[in-house]
Amino acid sequence: MKLDIIDEGARVIVNVSGRLEAITVAAFDEIAQSLPGVKPPRSILLDLSRLDFISSAGLRSLLTLGKACRVSGDRLAFCSLNAMVADVFNISGFKQIFKIYPDRNEAFAAWEKEAL
Numbered sequence: 134m135k136l137d138i139i140d141e142g143a144r145v146i147v148n149v150s151g152r153l154e155a156i157t158v159a160a161f162d163e164i165a166q167s168l169p170g171v172k173p174p175r176s177i178l179l180d181l182s183r184l185d186f187i188s189s190a191g192l193r194s195l196l197t198l199g200k201a202c203r204v205s206g207d208r209l210a211f212c213s214l215n216a217m218v219a220d221v222f223n224i225s226g227f228k229q230i231f232k233i234y235p236d237r238n239e240a241f242a243a244w245e246k247e248a249l
Contacts, residue, residue: 136164144176144244146237150183153191161191165198174206178240182213187221199231208232212240 134157137148145168153161168177179195202209210232214222222228234240 134161136161138164142175143173144178144241146178146180148180148183150185152186152188153184153194154186154188155190158188158190158194162194162197165194166201168198169201169205169207169209171207174208176208176210176244177202178237179209179211180213180237181211181218182215184215184218187218192221192225192227195227196230208244210234210240210244212237 134149134151134153137150139146139148147168149161151157169175199209201207211222212234213236214233222231222233227233232240232243234243
């Protein structure tokens with residue numbers, strides 16, 4: 134798994150590549166813990182276009198990140214899910230829990246509308 138983080142201050146884009154599973158989840162968690170809680174609250178977008186696989190351990194990590202974002206007042210969303218990841222999100226109920234956008238531009242546009 135590889136994470137590329139683009140910190141734009143008010144918003145953070147995290148490109149997740151590879152596999153998010155039991156073997157890689159600790160590295161993800163370590164980095165993800167630093168994302169929420171920066172003041173003022175930020176918008177955090179995880180771009181999953183290059184995520185090849187996600188296990189239940191990976192889903193648990195995303196839930197933990199989501200809870201931390203809610204506590205800190207940060208916004209968390211996902212974009213660019215491939216078919217396999219979209220199926221896992223659908224089956225696990227994540228589509229009802231999190232905001233999911235087709236791509237970054239849709240997420241940014243939605244956030245701008247919410248800010249008005």
